[in-house]
Amino acid sequence: MTLTNLDEIDRKILTELQSNGRISVVELSNRVNLTKTPCAERLRRLERNGIIEGYRAQLNPKALDASYISFVQISLEQTTTEMFEKFYEAVNRIPEIQSCHMVAGGFDYLLKIRTRDVTHYRAILGEHIATLPGVQQTHTYVVMETVKDESSVPVPKRS
Secondary structure (H helix, E strand, O other): OOHHHOOHHHHHHHHHHHHOOOOOHHHHHHHOOOOHHHHHHHHHHHHHOOOOOOOOOOOOOOOOOOOEEEEEEEEEOOOOHHHHHHHHHHHOOOOOEEEEEEOOOOOOEEEEEEEOOHHHHHHHHHHHHOOOOOEEEEEEEEOOOOOOOOOOOOOOOOO
């Protein structure tokens, strides 16, 4: 299933679910102007085709003592397939790394790290980040204020 296969109702379903993943099928069907059964069928089709990957709770970082955010640029010593695989495996074992992106430009990866405070971040940096396979250099950028931090995916309008 691709973007071109999504009609306006599918797009409304996706938009509603990103706003409230716990919405009942009955309420969802009302919001997208469908009856319950066709809405549930569309929902199952979107799940089956991988458009909807899952459902999760949005947690409050402050309540969980994880509101200190840092972005870290990583430069690797070498960029080989073997090095990438070792790096990926190691990154996925560190729960404080919220996201890891390979980027084009002056460095190789950008990490988003969430910790309780600067002391906790320094421990993660020294014990985990700096010892990741192949790391040559790191540069840290501490977030002073979050202006926007969305995890939703924009659902494009039909062209």
